Amino acid sequence: MNQTFQDTIYRPGYYGKKRQSAENWLDETIKKWDNKGNADKKQDIKEKSSAIHNICFSRQIGVGALEIADLLSGILNYRVIDREILECMTQDTRLTKKIIEFYDDHYPGKMAERFSMLIKEKPFLKNDYARQLMKAIIVLADTEPSIFVGRGTHLILPGNTVLSVRFVCSRDYRVDRLSNILNIGRSEAKTKLNIMDIEQHEFFKTVYHNKETGLDEFDLVINRDRINGSFHAARIVACAFEQKFGLTAL
Template sequence: MFRIANIYSWKEKTMTQSSKETVYKPGYYGKKRLSISAWTDSNIKKWSKDQENKKQEEKKPAVYNSICFSRQIGVGALEIADLLSEIIQYRVIDREILEHMAKDTELTQKIIAFYDERYPGKMSELFSMLIHEKTFIKSDYARQLAKTVTALANTEPTIFVGRGTHLILPRNSVLAVRFICSNEYRVERLAKMMDMNPSKAEKQLKIIDNEQHQFFKTVYQKKEAPAEEFDLVINRDYITEADQAAQIVACAYKQKFG
């Protein structure tokens, strides 16, 4: 059986390092973000308020399209997602939030309950369809992650960053974007951002790359992310400015979904 502890083993390793050492956290790029508890509290309040406002609305389920970012760690995808969010006014849900919610079944059930109150039985229907179509959803963790992503995607328009969300959601409702770059680009970016020497940055990236590889192998039975899985592949070696990349994704989204 898949064990969540194996996915996060790299975190345990980094915690044993000296407290004086700088450890890179995937997605970090210098912007202060809400803590997980603050994010969940604010969103539960928002969902509760939305429920009250929408009780009198038509019972036909809203259909939301999502943007799913897949990336090499250290390529700068979360920064691009935040800039894209400012353009199209979609919320951003990153790897850290997904990891937290995939471990917190009670929190995911709250979201599903909000949705079921408006559209009784619809979430169960969506998830049953997902289980039937996605053969990789076998472990308890994979099922919980799939429930979490499905519930979040159906509550409001979302930009997902990481954790293979493009593999979970219906492909026709997703703009799947892959961000790649050379190893040199990642090492240079991380070393500069974290103020560490390049050899240390490269070492940390190797640890996190291995964790990401193990995650996809265990959860999705995949060794790589082939280009044909995606609507768009952006190489940060050549599209170096984050705002340029965000504008490209916004344009692609508009062209696909209008």
């Protein structure tokens, strides 16, 4: 198979599916929000916001969580918010300003209320990046039901409003999967995973003050060595979501 250098660069969440860029996704989302600007739509959004339930995926790099999220999206008709979208929203001040203006317009005073509450409940969210990430997650979680993948979103959103799922697997599973996706040797795949694991650890150290991931943080833990099929994993999550919130998901 012909392969370019770009093909061997693994982005967490990548599994070979062509995806819309984060910038284009956000531009389209903002346009959609703008089209909901009349009074009736505002009222409709306000009424729905209190009933919105989201799903948060936490995962080891390379475990295949984004593929499962895309399949789950097809079952629940929920949008998928991946790491790249959250990173784009957090780092682009233009987008951050625009989404917060939209949120404040539709939910007067709610951002300040939620932000103040979360800062008290989550004292580790001190630095500017963490606060921007928090604002981005609040806006996305309150405007439309979503499946969040990565970035510790389960640590920010209230546990009674989300189904939090952790995906784990053996190192061999991750190495083999990365090797197959990028068509590279296992040794190279191991090296790439080592680098990304360190980057992920540093992210949580910086944003969440070195918070270790404890399995008691999650409603559901799925071991991909035991539940290998991505669609089977998605169905399990959908069932757990239905059971937790009493919603018809299947």
